[in-house]
Amino acid sequence: MRMLLPLFLCVGIAAAADPAPGYVGAATCGKCHRTEFDLQPKSAHAHTLAPSAADQPGDWAFGAGSQAITFLRREDREHYRELGQTWYRELNGYGLTPGHRNLNGVSFRLFDADARILRCFACHSTGPITLGDDDRVIPHELGVRCEMCHGPGSLHAQDPARNHPRNPGRLPAGGVSTFCASCHRFKLETGEELTDLRDPRNSRSEPLRLAASACFQKSNGRLTCLTCHSPHAPLEQSAAVYDRACGKCHPAPRHAAAIAGQSCSQCHMPGIRTGNLVFRNHRIATYRPEDPLVPVNADRH
Ligand code: HEC
Ligand code: HEC
Ligand code: HEC
Ligand code: HEC
Ligand code: HEC
Ligand code: HEC
Ligand code: HEC
Structure with missing residues (x-):
C-alpha cells in the first residue's frame, strides 16, 4: 500500500506501514464529545463522499445531495472518469455535469500534474489517501469529519489535558x-x-x-x-x-x-x-x- 500526503495543497506519495498515523476516527472522538458526535453526522460535510449506491452510476458519489451529486468511475489502473451525468436536487433527476460539454464524461489520469482526481478525494474525505496494490484510491474516512478540521487526534485522545487539538x-x-x-x-x-x-x-x-x-x-x-x-x-x-x-x-x-x-x-x-x-x-x-x-x-x- 502506498500513502499520499493528506494535504490537498501538496498531494505526494510516500511509503508507510501505518496508512494513517495519528488519526483515530470520529467514533473515538465521540466517546468524550457526545454533542458534536451526535450532531455532525447530520451535516452535509459528513456525507459528501460515499461509494455509489446500487441505483447510482459509477463507483464513487461526490456531494451529499443538498444541491448535486457527481460520480467517478474507475476505468483502469491509471484512469478515473468523471461521469457526464450529475444528479440535481432541483431537477430531482440527472443533468450535465458542471464544466462538461456532453454526457460522455471526462477521463483523467490518476497521476497527471493537476492531480484532479486525487484532489476530489482530498477535499471530500478525512485523513491521508492511500493507493491499493492495484493503484485503487482508498480514502481513510469518508466525508469531512472531526480530524479534517481539528487535525489528527491520537495524542489528544490519549491525554486531552496536555495535548490540545487544533481549534x-x-x-x-x-x-x-x-x-x-x-x-x-x-x-x-x-x-x-x-x-x-x-x-x-x-x-x-x-x-x-x-x-x-x-x-x-x-x-x-x-x-x-x-x-x-x-x-x-x-x-x-x-x-x-x-x-x-x-x-x-x-x-x-x-x-x-x-x-x-x-x-x-x-x-x-x-x-x-x-x-x-x-x-x-x-x-x-x-x-x-x-x-x-x-x-x-x-x-x-
Ligand atoms: C478521552 C476523552 C477525549 C477524547 C477521546 C477526545 N477528546 Fe477532545 N477534549 C477532551 C477534553 C477533556 C477536552 C478539554 C481539554 C482542556 O480544556 O484542557 C477536550 C477538548 C477538545 C477541543 C477543544 C480544544 C480547544 O483548545 O478549544 C476540541 C476541538 C476537541 N477536544 C476535539 C476532539 C477531537 C476531534 C477528538 C477525536 C480525534 C477528540 N477531541 C477526542 C477529551 C477528549
Ligand atoms: C476539507 C474540506 C472542507 C473544509 C475545511 C470545510 N468545508 Fe465546508 N464543505 C466542504 C464540502 C466538500 C461541502 C459540500 C457538502 C455537500 O456535499 O453538499 C461543504 C459544505 C459546507 C456548507 C453547506 C452545507 C449544506 O448543507 O449545503 C457549509 C455551510 C460549510 N461547508 C461551511 C464550512 C465552514 C464554516 C468551514 C470552516 C469552519 C468549512 N465549511 C470547512 C468541505 C469543507
Ligand atoms: C452574515 C451571515 C453569513 C456569514 C458571515 C457566512 N454565511 Fe454562509 N450562508 C449564509 C446564508 C444566509 C446562506 C444561505 C442559507 C440557506 O440556503 O438557507 C449561506 C450559505 C452558505 C453555504 C451553502 C452554499 C451557498 O453559498 O449558498 C456555504 C457553503 C457557506 N454559506 C459557507 C460560508 C463560509 C465558508 C463562510 C465564511 C467565509 C460563510 N458562509 C459566512 C450566511 C452567512
Ligand atoms: C426588500 C429588500 C431588503 C430587505 C428585506 C432588507 N434590505 Fe437592507 N437595504 C435594501 C436596499 C434597497 C438598501 C439601499 C437603499 C435604501 O436605503 O433603501 C438597503 C440598505 C441597507 C443598509 C445600508 C444603509 C446605509 O446606511 O447605507 C443596511 C445596513 C441594511 N440595508 C441592512 C438590512 C438588514 C439588517 C435587514 C434585515 C432586518 C435588511 N437590510 C433588509 C434592501 C433590503
Ligand atoms: C478544494 C477542495 C475541493 C476539491 C478539489 C473538490 N471539491 Fe467538490 N466541493 C468542495 C466544496 C467546499 C463544496 C461545497 C460547495 C459549496 O456548497 O459551496 C463541494 C461540493 C461538491 C459537490 C456538490 C455540488 C456542489 O457543487 O456544491 C459535488 C458534486 C462535488 N463537490 C464534486 C467534486 C468532484 C467530482 C471533484 C473532483 C473533480 C471535486 N468536487 C473536487 C470542495 C472541493
Ligand atoms: C468543518 C470543520 C469541523 C468539523 C468537521 C468538526 N469540527 Fe469541531 N469545531 C470546528 C470549529 C470551527 C469549532 C469552533 C466553534 C466555535 O468556536 O464556535 C469547533 C469546535 C469543537 C469543539 C469545542 C467546542 C467548545 O464548546 O469549545 C469540540 C469538542 C469539537 N469541535 C469536536 C468535534 C468533533 C468530535 C467532530 C466530529 C464529530 C468535529 N468537531 C468536527 C470545526 C469542525
Ligand atoms: C459583525 C458585524 C456585522 C454583521 C454580523 C453584519 N454586518 Fe453589515 N455591516 C457592518 C459594518 C461595520 C458595515 C459598514 C458600515 C459603514 O460603512 O458605516 C456594514 C455594512 C453593511 C451594508 C452596507 C454595505 C455597503 O456596501 O455599503 C449592508 C447592506 C449590510 N451591512 C447588511 C448586512 C446584512 C443584511 C447582514 C446579515 C446578513 C449584515 N450586514 C451583517 C457590520 C456587520
Missing part, C-alpha cells in the same frame, strides 16, 4: 475564513485560483466574497463564518436565524422602502445561479434584483 474557532476572523477557504474556493482546472468577483463561478467562493464586504472590512474582525454557521450542524434553513446575526451589528437599519415580511439575507445576500446550482452571494451589500452578482455601489469599494 479553528480560536483563529482571528480572517484566519477562520482562510481555514474554511482551504476547501471553499473555486479553482480553474490549471489549479489557479479565480479571484474575479464578477465571475459567477466564484459564487461558491464564500470566503473570498465575504472578505469583499463592508461588513467584514469595517467590523474589526468580529465577522467570521461562525457568526452565521455552526461548524457541526446541517446548514440552517431558517432565514430568521441569519437575520438575527445581521441584527447584532445592524439593530435598526434604515430603509427608504418597506422591508417588513422579507428577510435581510434575501435582499443583501441574493442567490447566484450557475446552471442548476445556486450559491448565496456572501459579498453582503445592496443589489438590484436583475443583478445578484455585482453590488449597486461596487465602484465605491
Whole structure:
C-alpha cells in the first residue's frame, strides 16, 4: 500500500506501514464529545463522499445531495472518469455535469500534474489517501469529519489535558475564513485560483466574497463564518436565524422602502445561479434584483 500526503495543497506519495498515523476516527472522538458526535453526522460535510449506491452510476458519489451529486468511475489502473451525468436536487433527476460539454464524461489520469482526481478525494474525505496494490484510491474516512478540521487526534485522545487539538474557532476572523477557504474556493482546472468577483463561478467562493464586504472590512474582525454557521450542524434553513446575526451589528437599519415580511439575507445576500446550482452571494451589500452578482455601489469599494 502506498500513502499520499493528506494535504490537498501538496498531494505526494510516500511509503508507510501505518496508512494513517495519528488519526483515530470520529467514533473515538465521540466517546468524550457526545454533542458534536451526535450532531455532525447530520451535516452535509459528513456525507459528501460515499461509494455509489446500487441505483447510482459509477463507483464513487461526490456531494451529499443538498444541491448535486457527481460520480467517478474507475476505468483502469491509471484512469478515473468523471461521469457526464450529475444528479440535481432541483431537477430531482440527472443533468450535465458542471464544466462538461456532453454526457460522455471526462477521463483523467490518476497521476497527471493537476492531480484532479486525487484532489476530489482530498477535499471530500478525512485523513491521508492511500493507493491499493492495484493503484485503487482508498480514502481513510469518508466525508469531512472531526480530524479534517481539528487535525489528527491520537495524542489528544490519549491525554486531552496536555495535548490540545487544533481549534479553528480560536483563529482571528480572517484566519477562520482562510481555514474554511482551504476547501471553499473555486479553482480553474490549471489549479489557479479565480479571484474575479464578477465571475459567477466564484459564487461558491464564500470566503473570498465575504472578505469583499463592508461588513467584514469595517467590523474589526468580529465577522467570521461562525457568526452565521455552526461548524457541526446541517446548514440552517431558517432565514430568521441569519437575520438575527445581521441584527447584532445592524439593530435598526434604515430603509427608504418597506422591508417588513422579507428577510435581510434575501435582499443583501441574493442567490447566484450557475446552471442548476445556486450559491448565496456572501459579498453582503445592496443589489438590484436583475443583478445578484455585482453590488449597486461596487465602484465605491
Ligand atoms: C478521552 C476523552 C477525549 C477524547 C477521546 C477526545 N477528546 Fe477532545 N477534549 C477532551 C477534553 C477533556 C477536552 C478539554 C481539554 C482542556 O480544556 O484542557 C477536550 C477538548 C477538545 C477541543 C477543544 C480544544 C480547544 O483548545 O478549544 C476540541 C476541538 C476537541 N477536544 C476535539 C476532539 C477531537 C476531534 C477528538 C477525536 C480525534 C477528540 N477531541 C477526542 C477529551 C477528549
Ligand atoms: C476539507 C474540506 C472542507 C473544509 C475545511 C470545510 N468545508 Fe465546508 N464543505 C466542504 C464540502 C466538500 C461541502 C459540500 C457538502 C455537500 O456535499 O453538499 C461543504 C459544505 C459546507 C456548507 C453547506 C452545507 C449544506 O448543507 O449545503 C457549509 C455551510 C460549510 N461547508 C461551511 C464550512 C465552514 C464554516 C468551514 C470552516 C469552519 C468549512 N465549511 C470547512 C468541505 C469543507
Ligand atoms: C478544494 C477542495 C475541493 C476539491 C478539489 C473538490 N471539491 Fe467538490 N466541493 C468542495 C466544496 C467546499 C463544496 C461545497 C460547495 C459549496 O456548497 O459551496 C463541494 C461540493 C461538491 C459537490 C456538490 C455540488 C456542489 O457543487 O456544491 C459535488 C458534486 C462535488 N463537490 C464534486 C467534486 C468532484 C467530482 C471533484 C473532483 C473533480 C471535486 N468536487 C473536487 C470542495 C472541493
Ligand atoms: C468543518 C470543520 C469541523 C468539523 C468537521 C468538526 N469540527 Fe469541531 N469545531 C470546528 C470549529 C470551527 C469549532 C469552533 C466553534 C466555535 O468556536 O464556535 C469547533 C469546535 C469543537 C469543539 C469545542 C467546542 C467548545 O464548546 O469549545 C469540540 C469538542 C469539537 N469541535 C469536536 C468535534 C468533533 C468530535 C467532530 C466530529 C464529530 C468535529 N468537531 C468536527 C470545526 C469542525
Ligand atoms: C459583525 C458585524 C456585522 C454583521 C454580523 C453584519 N454586518 Fe453589515 N455591516 C457592518 C459594518 C461595520 C458595515 C459598514 C458600515 C459603514 O460603512 O458605516 C456594514 C455594512 C453593511 C451594508 C452596507 C454595505 C455597503 O456596501 O455599503 C449592508 C447592506 C449590510 N451591512 C447588511 C448586512 C446584512 C443584511 C447582514 C446579515 C446578513 C449584515 N450586514 C451583517 C457590520 C456587520
Ligand atoms: C452574515 C451571515 C453569513 C456569514 C458571515 C457566512 N454565511 Fe454562509 N450562508 C449564509 C446564508 C444566509 C446562506 C444561505 C442559507 C440557506 O440556503 O438557507 C449561506 C450559505 C452558505 C453555504 C451553502 C452554499 C451557498 O453559498 O449558498 C456555504 C457553503 C457557506 N454559506 C459557507 C460560508 C463560509 C465558508 C463562510 C465564511 C467565509 C460563510 N458562509 C459566512 C450566511 C452567512
Ligand atoms: C426588500 C429588500 C431588503 C430587505 C428585506 C432588507 N434590505 Fe437592507 N437595504 C435594501 C436596499 C434597497 C438598501 C439601499 C437603499 C435604501 O436605503 O433603501 C438597503 C440598505 C441597507 C443598509 C445600508 C444603509 C446605509 O446606511 O447605507 C443596511 C445596513 C441594511 N440595508 C441592512 C438590512 C438588514 C439588517 C435587514 C434585515 C432586518 C435588511 N437590510 C433588509 C434592501 C433590503
